Amino acid sequence: MPVPCRTGCGKNAMLKRPKTGDALCKDCFFWAFETEIHFTITKAELFKSGDSVAVAASGGKDSTVLAHVLKTLNQRFNYGLNLMLLSIDEGITGYRDDSLETVKQNRDDYEMPLKILSYKELYGWTMDEIVAQIGRKNNCTFCGVFRRQALDRGAAMLGVKCIATGHNADDIAETVLMNVLRGDIARLKRCTAITTGSEGTIPRVKPLKYTYEKEIVMYAHYKKLVYFSTECVFAPNAYRGHARALLKDMEKIRASCIMDIIYSGETMAVKEEVTLPSQRTCIRCNFVSSQEVCKACVLLEGLNKGLPKLGIGKSSKAKKMLEEYNAQQTNYKESLQAAAKELDDVQSKKELCLSDSKNCKSGLCKGKTKLNRNSSINSNDYTNSSNAKECCSNCSGSCERIKVNADVNNTKVNTLLEKYVINETNIAKVNGEGTLCNPSNSDDNLNNSDDEEHTHAEYIDTHIEQEDETCSASCGKLGSLNIGF
């Protein structure tokens, strides 16, 4: 039996609204849907007249509906907004490339300017490449962190006043649950806010905060909006999936629970005695961060340095690791300069045991080196010197680095480095054996697959030891040899 539309328009109802259980016909639903978003926007004062607003567009249903409704309301109620689309191309084959086509369609349909930023141009990595490095787990961490910052960068480029995102009520309820399950109190506090962003950053607003996903799908369907509805190919492994599954089960029992969870989130507060990380700007990229160095920089650093696991896990650990790494880098530069200086000295003095002095520069056997040098000062070993020279000119600093690594006391960094710094160790190994360094060697090793990693780690372990031994042993050996001469 057909149910009449609750508004009394005389038509038959087409859907039951999950929020209140009221049944409405198609036209009344369109009107109710749009008016509700208008109510949210005006009541929460999300926009000011004359603002430029970037709609974060993924091509999915939420952002497509958001763009459509904002354009409609902007005209209907004279918001005076200058709307534009902002898309991020993560570089996920089979997902984003297709969805961007949808965004381009939106651009033409809604006559809004579109800006696409890609991870490749911002960070030098596509998600596909990152996944190849990190594996199937934890990759949503990279994608999420990078996108957050990419949106900020894009918004800054477009010069907009705020970014509107398509987060719907289901998303927010899901986030509340997830943050409780993960014990993330700082995010729990801010995840239900309709506007987020501190001083000096571009605020994000969620006009669809009180709109059910179900209604968004209905709206998009009946309005025949073009949207892209494939789940990201990497998403099934994300922890969020647990929270989503729970929410879906709960929604079946009581549809209003999504609003109830949002209400819970809104009325909850963090106890005063709990200390929360304060938001500030990253010292490297100047974008918003809760740490001295933001997560995006940490993750990127990890990728570029060949330690993709650097940013996974506690941020305090990552910070520590990074500091160590920086210290190590400084060390490395200093030692490089010192080595270069010494090299000059040595060469001017026609001193021959070059490899000795360089090898032992920052090592434990410094005293020994000096001793050896002194003892070998009169000896004539051309082979040795030419070897060292060749090595230096061919692989410039690279062969130096691993020796510095051996000095770093932090075991965590050491283990990580041992695990991931493949190319450098190999060079060092080659160097240690006194043959030529081959740059192509390192390139090959960069592309190692996961399966090989284990063996490589072991490989490296032994070679680091060897390196150490070579240093002290060769010093000793050469020294004694020289003395023998």
Place this chain on the structure above:
Amino acid sequence: MICKKCKNSGSVTVRKEHMYCDNCFMLNINHKFRSCIGKNKILSSNDNVLVCLTGGKSSTVLLDLIFNGLSQDSHKKLRMVPFFLHITGLGEKENDITVAELIIKQCQSYNFNVYIVNICEYYFQRNNTLPSVNSVTDVHNWTELNSNTNLKSILGKMTSTSSNDIEMKIKHDIFIRAAKQLKCDFIFTAETTTTLAVNLLSNLAIGRGSQVQDDIGFFDNRDENIKILRPMKDITEEELHHYIRIKNLIEISVDTIRGNSLQSVIKTFVTDLQENFPATVSTVCKTADKIGSVDKNTNRCKFCKSNLPEKSDKITAIDATIFSRTVSNGQPPIANRNTGAEEQEDIKMSLFPFIDNYFCYCCSKNYLEAGLHDSNFFEISGSKNL
């Protein structure tokens, strides 16, 4: 396999990796119980404490832990004077009697007396008189149950989610009243970490997020004089199994959560997730310890006694839901049209009756579900004095 404490051969495995021998395990559980009471420094020496029992695992263990504590010598002795209470009357009559008789037997084996109270009788009477101790017959001969005071049938007509919630609140109310009668300033209930994690998520799901502090923390501070304490809050469901097995205790499994409800879905979810992520329960409970409330108002909900929210201009889920109803009622499409105040009030009443004046968000929704008629049990119980 050896015990990680004493290096003797272990017999109990906790969280799949920690091995204990029976002795060390029991010491550990005892310690968790005592330290939970000790470190909160709420209980002072020789306070009267009302202990609420259900006959289930956690309550059986609580009873045993209290007995152990009381029978320790001098400086280790648990200094409190316990009174025991069991609430009955919502299940099948035969089953209720079996459970009550078991609890009497449990208590008598420790030389304790227990009050068996019928939920309907006690809740709707106003004089708070407790029946004589260790007697089941009194409470089950109560015949004056009419349709207005038969909680079982009233709750049976509501959704299981709401009945679960209402039942819990009614029991709390009875705890407090019985405690007053027995001059106890403290109440012990036997929620374990696992139960509390489920309760936290349930609280969120039914809109009681701002009440998490009282509902999940170590103590419930909603009553001015009487505090409800949860001394088992650091003990997990898994540890209860071992405790009962080692001590050979008799318990009767009582599942108080009605099926097909938000609470039951959450319980299944937490249990399943705990399998693969053993830190789930403790993480959830640690989160609960950090959550407070924005509601600093002194007005309280007439039913659950929680603080009511302050009036605020910020848009909330309540405004959004009310507006949803407004547009569904077919207002002409004029944005922000000032609907008449009366009309607005009607709409609010149709979704959140007496919210912010008498009830909190969730209780208001429960009231709505119980029906807006005169014989609503909220009215009869006197929780809403209009």
